[in-house]
Amino acid sequence: MPEPTREQERELYTCVIRARALDVELVRWHRQGIIPGFPPSIGHEATQVGAAAALDRTRDFVFPMYRELGLALAMGVDILGYLGNHNGDWNGGSFDPVASRFTPIQSVVGSNGPHAVGWALGQKIDGRDGVALACIGDGGTSQGDTHEAMNFAGVWKLPVVFLVSNNQWAISVPLAEQVAGGSIAARAAGYGFPGVAIDGNDLLAVRAAVMDAVERARRGEGPTLIESRIYRRGPHATSDDPGRYRTLEDERRDAGEDPVIRYRRSALERDIIDESFVAEVDSEAAVWLEGIRSYLTTLPPRGGETLFENVYAELTDDLVEQRDAWAQDARA
Amino acid sequence: MTATMRADSDGTSRTTQTLSVQQALNRALADELEADPRMLVFGEDVGVLGGVFRVTDGLQARFGAVRVFDTPLAESAILGTAVGLAIAGFRPVPEVQFDGFAYPAFDQIVSQVARYRYRSRGRLPMPITLRVPSYGGIRAPELHGESTEAFWAHVAGLKVVSPSNAHEAYHLLRASIQDPDPVIFLEPKSRYWQKSEVDLARSGGVRGARIVRPGTHLSILSWGAMVDRALRAADIAAEDGVETEVVDLRWLSPIDTATIAESVGRTRRAVVVHEAARTAGLGAEVSARITERLFDRLRAPVQRVTGYDVPTPSGALEDEQIPSVHRILLGMQRVLEYRRG
Ligand SMILES: Cc1ncc(C[n+]2csc(CCOP(=O)(O)OP(=O)(O)O)c2C)c(N)n1
Numbered sequence: 297m298p299e300p301t302r303e304q305e306r307e308l309y310t311c312v313i314r315a316r317a318l319d320v321e322l323v324r325w326h327r328q329g330i331i332p333g334f335p336p337s338i339g340h341e342a343t344q345v346g347a348a349a350a351l352d353r354t355r356d357f358v359f360p361m362y363r364e365l366g367l368a369l370a371m372g373v374d375i376l377g378y379l380g381n382h383n384g385d386w387n388g389g390s391f392d393p394v395a396s397r398f399t400p401i402q403s404v405v406g407s408n409g410p411h412a413v414g415w416a417l418g419q420k421i422d423g424r425d426g427v428a429l430a431c432i433g434d435g436g437t438s439q440g441d442t443h444e445a446m447n448f449a450g451v452w453k454l455p456v457v458f459l460v461s462n463n464q465w466a467i468s469v470p471l472a473e474q475v476a477g478g479s480i481a482a483r484a485a486g487y488g489f490p491g492v493a494i495d496g497n498d499l500l501a502v503r504a505a506v507m508d509a510v511e512r513a514r515r516g517e518g519p520t521l522i523e524s525r526i527y528r529r530g531p532h533a534t535s536d537d538p539g540r541y542r543t544l545e546d547e548r549r550d551a552g553e554d555p556v557i558r559y560r561r562s563a564l565e566r567d568i569i570d571e572s573f574v575a576e577v578d579s580e581a582a583v584w585l586e587g588i589r590s591y592l593t594t595l596p597p598r599g600g601e602t603l604f605e606n607v608y609a610e611l612t613d614d615l616v617e618q619r620d621a622w623a624q625d626a627r628a
Numbered sequence: 629m630t631a632t633m634r635a636d637s638d639g640t641s642r643t644t645q646t647l648s649v650q651q652a653l654n655r656a657l658a659d660e661l662e663a664d665p666r667m668l669v670f671g672e673d674v675g676v677l678g679g680v681f682r683v684t685d686g687l688q689a690r691f692g693a694v695r696v697f698d699t700p701l702a703e704s705a706i707l708g709t710a711v712g713l714a715i716a717g718f719r720p721v722p723e724v725q726f727d728g729f730a731y732p733a734f735d736q737i738v739s740q741v742a743r744y745r746y747r748s749r750g751r752l753p754m755p756i757t758l759r760v761p762s763y764g765g766i767r768a769p770e771l772h773g774e775s776t777e778a779f780w781a782h783v784a785g786l787k788v789v790s791p792s793n794a795h796e797a798y799h800l801l802r803a804s805i806q807d808p809d810p811v812i813f814l815e816p817k818s819r820y821w822q823k824s825e826v827d828l829a830r831s832g833g834v835r836g837a838r839i840v841r842p843g844t845h846l847s848i849l850s851w852g853a854m855v856d857r858a859l860r861a862a863d864i865a866a867e868d869g870v871e872t873e874v875v876d877l878r879w880l881s882p883i884d885t886a887t888i889a890e891s892v893g894r895t896r897r898a899v900v901v902h903e904a905a906r907t908a909g910l911g912a913e914v915s916a917r918i919t920e921r922l923f924d925r926l927r928a929p930v931q932r933v934t935g936y937d938v939p940t941p942s943g944a945l946e947d948e949q950i951p952s953v954h955r956i957l958l959g960m961q962r963v964l965e966y967r968r969g
Pocket of ligand 1: 363403404405406432433434435436437463465466467528532
C-alpha cells in the first residue's frame with residue numbers, strides 16, 4: 297500500500313484544517329442567525345479526510361450520512377452546494393452528485409447502506425472496479441437497513457466498504473446503550489467478511505485501513521467493515537445541549553487527543569509541514585471562509601417555481617395546476 | 629412503444645393472443661428485458677422458482693442469473709438496492725412478494741425512491757418499477773391481501789398503476805418499466821389466472837384512465853380487480869335499463885382527472901368502488917376531485933362502495949370486506965334514487 301507523498305500529505309493537512317475551521321465557523325454563523333442549523337463534524341476530521349484519501353475520485357462513490365463535511369471537502373464536492381442542505385436551500389444539498397461521486401446528504405440513519413450495496417452490485421454487473429463507501433454512525437448500526445445491507449453485501453461479495461464512525465454517541469445515547477457487546481467491528485464475522493477496529497483519530501491509519509479495504513474490494517474479495525473509533529467533540533447538532541447527558545469533565549476524559557492537533561503535530565514532527573506552512577494554511581482558510589460567509593449571507597431567496605420541478609421527469613397535470621395556482625396566489 | 633410481431637408455430641404472424649394476467653405480465657417482463665439490457669428483475673424467489681405467482685417464470689433461464697436474480701429476504705434492502713442500481717444507471721424492476729411485505733420497505737420507497745429525483749435536482753432519477761401482487765380475494769393469510777394504493781398515491785414522486793385485465797397488464801407494465809419515474813405496480817392477484825385477449829401490438833393507449841364500458845346514467849370509477857365486478861354490476865343494471873359507464877382509472881397516481889370529469893360530467897352521477905378501507909382511501913380523493921370540478925352538475929353526492937375501516941380480514945370474512953356485485957348495485961341505486969331534500 298503506497299505511503300502518501302509529502303505533497304499529498306500537505307493537501308490532507310490543508311483539508312483537515314479547512315474542515316475544522318469551517319465547522320467552527322458554521323456553529324458561529326448559526327448563532328448569528330446566518331444558517332438555521334448544522335451537525336458539526338468536530339472530531340471526525342481525521343477519519344473523513346483519511347477515508348477520502350483512500351478513494352479514487354474517478355471510479356469510487358460515496359454514500360454519506362449528514363455529518364460528512366470533511367469527507368465532502370476531501371472528495372472535492374462543491375461545498376456551497378453541500379451547505380445547501382444545512383442552510384435550508386435544498387434537501388440533500390444542491391451539488392452535483394454524479395460529478396461529485398457523492399450522493400445527496402442523507403437524513404435517514406442507515407438507509408444509505410442498501411444504496412451503496414445496489415451501486416456496488418451495478419459495478420459487479422458492469423465488470424467495473426469502483427468501490428462504494430457507505431458512511432454509518434454507531435447509532436446507525438442499530439438500524440435494520442444496516443444489517444440488511446451488510447448481509448446483502450456479504451452474500452454477494454460486493455465491493456463495499458462500510459465505514460462506521462463510532463463517535464461514542466448517538467445524540468444522547470452512549471455506545472454501551474446502543475451496541476450490545478461493545479464492538480461494531482466484531483459484527484462483520486456474522487456477515488462473512490472482515491471487520492477491523494481502528495484508531496480513527498489517526499488520519500494515516502484510517503487512510504491505510506480504507507485503502508486495504510478498497511484494494512480488497514477491487515480484487516473482488518468483497519466488503520469490509522471498518523469501525524473507526526473517534527469521539528464526537530461537539531454537540532450532535534447546533535440545537536443539541538450535550539450538558540444534559542455528559543459533563544465537560546467526561547468530554548475531557550473520553551475525547552482523547554484532538555485529531556486535528558494530532559495530525560498537525562505528526563506532520564510537523566515528520567517535517568511534512570513547518571510553521572510557515574501552518575500559518576499559510578490558516579490564513580488561506582480564513583480567506584476561504586470569508587468567501588463562504590459572504591455567499592451564505594447574500595444568497596438570493598430561491599424562486600418558488602423550483603418547488604414544482606424535478607418531482608417527476610415531466611410536470612404532471614396536477615402539478616401544473618398547483619404551480620399555476622401558486623403563481624396566482626403569489627401575485628394576489 | 630413498439631410491439632413485436634411474432635411468428636407462431638403455424639408460421640403466421642399474430643399479435644393477438646389469449647393470455648392470463650400472469651402470462652401477460654410475464655410476457656411484458658420478457659419483452660422489456662429483451663428491449664433494454666439495463667433492466668434487471670429481482671426479489672424473493674423470482675429466479676429459479678419464477679416467483680410464487682410464476683410471474684417471473686422462465687426469465688432467469690432465458691436472461692441469466694445476472695439480470696434476473698433472487699435476493700436475500702429483506703424488503704427494505706431490495707428497494708434500497710434498487711436505489712443504488714438506479715444511481716448506477718440501471719432500470720430496476722424489483723418485486724416484493726405480497727402487498728403487506730411492502731410495509732417493511734416503506735421507508736426506502738417513501739424517503740428514498742420517491743424523493744431521489746427531487747433532492748438530486750433531476751440528476752439521479754429513479755426509473756424503478758416495483759411490482760407488488762396486491763389486494764385480496766384469494767383467501768390468503770394475514771398481510772397477503774392488503775390494498776395499499778392510497779399509501780403510495782399520497783407520496784409525491786411516486787406513480788401508481790394497477791391493471792384490470794391481461795391486455796392492460798401487458799401494456800401498463802411495459803409503460804411503467806419505460807417510465808422515467810418510479811412506479812408502484814399493483815397486480816390484482818385474484819385476477820392472475822383470468823384469461824382474455826391481449827393484442828401485443830396495439831395498446832389502445834397506456835396513459836390515464838380508460839372508459840371500459842360507455843353509459844349515460846351513472847359512472848362507476850374503479851381499478852384493479854374491482855373493474856370486473858363493476859362491469860358485472862353494470863350488466864345486471866342494464867337488465868333494468870340502467871346504462872352504466874365504467875371507468876378503469878389504471879393510473880392511481882397521477883389520477884386522470886380529465887377523463888373522470890368528462891365521464892361524470894356527462895352521466896352526472898358517480899360511484900367509486902375500491903376494496904381498500906374507506907377512510908382516506910382513494911375514493912375520497914376521486915370524490916373530492918369530482919366535487920371540485922362538477923359541483924353544480926352532480927345530480928347526487930358521489931357514493932363510495934369500499935372496504936370497511938378494519939384490518940384486512942381473514943379468508944372467512946374477506947367477502948364481507950371486498951365490495952360485492954350486490955353492494956356495488958346498492959351503491960348505484962343510492963345515486964340513481966337520490967332526491968334533493
Ligand atoms: C431512521 C432515523 N431515526 C432517527 C433519526 C434522528 N437522529 C438523527 S441523528 C441520530 C443519532 C445518530 O447517531 P449515529 O448514527 O451514532 O451518528 P452521529 O450523529 O453520532 O454521527 C438520530 C437518532 C434519524 N435521522 N433517522
